[in-house]
Amino acid sequence: MAGKVKWVTDIEKSVLINNFEKRGWIQVAENEDWNFYWMSVQTIRNVFSVETGYRLSDDQIVNHFPNHYELTRKDLMVKNIKRYRKELEKEGSPLAEKDENGKYIYLDFVPVTFMLPADYNLFVEEFRKNPSSTWIMKPCGKAQGKGIFLINKLSQIKKWSRDSKTSSFVSQSSKEAYVISLYINNPLLIGGKKFDLRLYVLVSTYRPLRCYMYKLGFCRFCTVKYTPSTSELDNMFVHLTNVAIQKHGDDYNHIHGGKWTVSNLRLYLESTRGKEVTSKLFDDIHWIIVQSLKAVAPVMNNDKHCFECYGYDIIIDDKLKPWLIEVNASPSLTSSTANDRILKYNLINDTLNIAVPNGEIPDCKWNKSPPKEALGNYEILYDEEMAQSDGADRDLRSRSGQSIGLKGNRARDSGKPVLTTWK
Numbered sequence: 001m002a003g004k005v006k007w008v009t010d011i012e013k014s015v016l017i018n019n020f021e022k023r024g025w026i027q028v029a030e031n032e033d034w035n036f037y038w039m040s041v042q043t044i045r046n047v048f049s050v051e052t053g054y055r056l057s058d059d060q061i062v063n064h065f066p067n068h069y070e071l072t073r074k075d076l077m078v079k080n081i082k083r084y085r086k087e088l089e090k091e092g093s094p095l096a097e098k099d100e101n102g103k104y105i106y107l108d109f110v111p112v113t114f115m116l117p118a119d120y121n122l123f124v125e126e127f128r129k130n131p132s133s134t135w136i137m138k139p140c141g142k143a144q145g146k147g148i149f150l151i152n153k154l155s156q157i158k159k160w161s162r163d164s165k166t167s168s169f170v171s172q173s174s175k176e177a178y179v180i181s182l183y184i185n186n187p188l189l190i191g192g193k194k195f196d197l198r199l200y201v202l203v204s205t206y207r208p209l210r211c212y213m214y215k216l217g218f219c220r221f222c223t224v225k226y227t228p229s230t231s232e233l234d235n236m237f238v239h240l241t242n243v244a245i246q247k248h249g250d251d252y253n254h255i256h257g258g259k260w261t262v263s264n265l266r267l268y269l270e271s272t273r274g275k276e277v278t279s280k281l282f283d284d285i286h287w288i289i290v291q292s293l294k295a296v297a298p299v300m301n302n303d304k305h306c307f308e309c310y311g312y313d314i315i316i317d318d319k320l321k322p323w324l325i326e327v328n329a330s331p332s333l334t335s336s337t338a339n340d341r342i343l344k345y346n347l348i349n350d351t352l353n354i355a356v357p358n359g360e361i362p363d364c365k366w367n368k369s370p371p372k373e374a375l376g377n378y379e380i381l382y383d384e385e386m387a388q389s390d391g392a393d394r395d396l397r398s399r400s401g402q403s404i405g406l407k408g409n410r411a412r413d414s415g416k417p418v419l420t421t422w423k
Ligand SMILES: Nc1ncnc2c1ncn2[C@@H]1O[C@H](COP(=O)(O)OP(=O)(O)OP(=O)(O)O)[C@@H](O)[C@H]1O
Pocket: 111, 136, 138, 142, 143, 144, 145, 146, 148, 181, 182, 183, 184, 185, 196, 239, 240, 241, 242, 313, 315, 325, 326, 328
């Protein structure tokens, strides 16, 4: 082996450092020669900024794509998905088929969203069509539930707009873009409580697209029972599932941290709703993840030094339809419970095994196609190259709405015809 991997991080998390040390890698300073840098999203901006003129060499790997924000900023994600749908529609793709109400049958997986202030008039038009709806306002550049509020009257948004214009104190932040999304007010409840899913998805290349799904995602529960009642619109313990919010609730449980594993959810749904619908739900979840990645693939800077482990946030409604809420570039590596620590340690371990094969000095020119044994708890979600070499891109859905396997090699492995259901 030609030398040890030299690592740097600006995120002081034990789940990272323990993984680097376990591999016998050597810590160096940022201004020294490094091979592997696990960096924050602020740092990636500098690494790839034109001003710094920094050029990565073939033995250097980083954990973000330069313009990851095309997927991970709330407004840009929606913009890219809207553009993708329009393009498919123009091409006459069956994926862009619409129902009698003009809604995409297969690509309606993000709650209706507008950018503010830019799309204010469009929002008002939409709001008036259904004046009893509830909407959620979210600042594009913030996380952990900060700056989020719910509204159900136009006057509230007018007031927000007036306040942010007149107050000099907030004038800086008012320049910050917001998104306003239709609030999913019929979430699936378990024990009367709302939850969302946090799923991890690793992308090793965008062109061709190759992505992996981590099997050990989890559900994050609210501490307070859900009610769509307008009198509770201000109660964030009812509506926001972020751990950063919920941990301040009186009923927050420090042992399990309000979390369930995805496999528990699956078992629960299989026993309460049946295997078939549960299987379809998980197929649909995989479908929306792949579609979101395909939506941004053409605009991503597919730099060969980069990989990315995204945190997907998904809400399931009471009709078992999944909704993509947002994608995080730096999913939290903070551990709120003992199980959390194990999960996140293993997540990083499995991510490194794919991104830096055999723990050896990286070569960014490798074809990023690890053997199955190296995947750990990841499984291939979509492999564009394999899908194409199979003779047909397998992401077509049957017109009956049945979901179709997405893994490039799935049909070949199972010997089934082109349209197969994900298990
Ligand atoms: N359209 C929606 N309908 C219902 N609930 C929503 C919707 N959008 C967001 N939420 C709730 O609000 C929470 C916070 O939203 P979101 O994840 O977009 O914001 P964030 O502050 O960026 O969080 P994060 O820390 O995950 O980045 C979600 O986890 C979800 O519980």
